[in-house]
Amino acid sequence: MSSTAGKVIKCRAAVAWAPKTPLVIEEVEVAPPKANEVRIKIVATGVCHTDSSFLNGIFVRGVRFPIILGHEGAGIVESVGEGVTKFQPGDHVIPLYVPQCFECRVCTADRTNLCEKIKGTQQQCVMPDGTSRFTCKGQTVYHSMGTSTFSEYTVVADVSLAKIDKRAPLDKVCLIGCGISTGYGAAQRAAKVEKGSICGVWGLGGIGLAAVLGCKNAGASRVFGIDINPKKREIAEKFGCTDFINPLDYPGQNIEEVLIEKTGGGFDYTFECIGNINTMRTAFMSSNPSWGVNILIGISSYEKELSLFPVDIVCGRTLKGTFFGSYRGYDDVPKLVQDYLDKKILIDEMISHTMRLDSINDALHYMHSGDSIRSVVLY
Structure with a gap:
């Protein structure tokens, strides 16, 4: 004692x-x-x-x-x-x-x-x-x-x-x-990203980078990092981003249309890691209209409301949230620590x-x- x-x-x-x-x-x-x-x-x-x-x-x-x-x-x-x-x-x-x-x-x-x-x-x-x-x-x-x-x-x-x-x-x-488990688990547990998928991650802070790594380790073929800070490109590539998109580089263009074109029809999975209702909507509308899975990780204030057209959900898109990467702490945190020791997690x-x-x-x-x-x- x-x-x-x-x-x-x-x-x-x-x-x-x-x-x-x-x-x-x-x-x-x-x-x-x-x-x-x-x-x-x-x-x-x-x-x-x-x-x-x-x-x-x-x-x-x-x-x-x-x-x-x-x-x-x-x-x-x-x-x-x-x-x-x-x-x-x-x-x-x-x-x-x-x-x-x-x-x-x-x-x-x-x-x-x-x-x-x-x-x-x-x-x-x-x-x-x-x-x-x-x-x-x-x-x-x-x-x-x-x-x-x-x-x-x-x-x-x-x-x-x-x-x-x-x-x-x-x-x-x-x-x-928080940061590692929340982002990594969003890809691995909440979305269950599949091999060969095309993923988009909005916001390349700690949680976003962990989501990128989760997509990469799940076998995604392309992982887009979307951020207005150009300094994030280099670190994003270290974590597994294959593409970096700065929306400010596309003035006057509909960024949703840009992303749908670059992905050949929209993302299979999106992850919003900012907590901004505008980027939440952009991520959702940039996903494949027939099967896109959209994970909300960032949290906005209680006064904010997200506006979507019901038909965009009825026709196939999924919108869901995750907290703490959908992990159960006592059981899963020790496993994540072991993954770090085994160099599976950066x-x-x-x-x-x-x-x-x-x-x-x-x-x-x-x-x-x-x-x-x-x-x-x-x-």
Whole structure:
């Protein structure tokens, strides 16, 4: 048992005190885990666009401030609460923003990965008992996505955790906590891309590149990367893009018609990784009208609505979404880590910046300016 087990730990964290304000590095107090909870020493965390969306008020339902964001982390179990049987101090783990409890109707039905065990309290930014484990300056600080990896220590429900091979570098496989799994699984699990397919990926950030790799490893014959940032071409080719399309290079032309012509009738599979309703529609209309499968990965604000003609669905196109790549975390994350160790999945090539916690606001800036693929914060 660690010397800190059962005690409050004081550590540093990036606290979002209010929407649309920079994160502030603060000393926070992290309470011990309660029953069926695990306290983790976070070693590294990626900075994802979803964290920025919470911070900037794009996803407003249920977000409470002050809050500790972050959901793409990896670390080492420091202590466990009563009733925890699957984890022990010293385990290397990846927190899961999509839990796997094995008990709820979702986990037992095998229809989706969206476990319902702690959905309600997670959306309220608290632990399953309705309280928080974080305090700062005498004030309650809330949890984000059940993970809160922008802290040197965090507490998660034991259903929100996957144990991984200790040989895996935590500063790399932390990205399996979201970016890698979400994009790769969209191609491999949600779409089930077939050999010889023609695929289109909108948005070549971390999730988009993972989707490209998923298409490539599934045997797609052509993978188009669509992005308005020309600097993305080189990295996209490393991940498996055979074609790069910048819509800005086609002024005055209908980009849907351009893509249908270049693909000989439209994409077999499309992946929208931006969260923009306009590119969602473009991706859908650029797919083959008789059998195109269109996967929505990016999330727009709740106020946005996607407009489509029903006849375009009736005649054969499919529109579906995926969350966390349709993976079940406890079962599948260790397999993805093994795929990385076996060099089937590229991660190192995706990390454009590494930094310490003090520079986390720089990571957000690099992301919005298009100067990064993924930034990793090291503790």
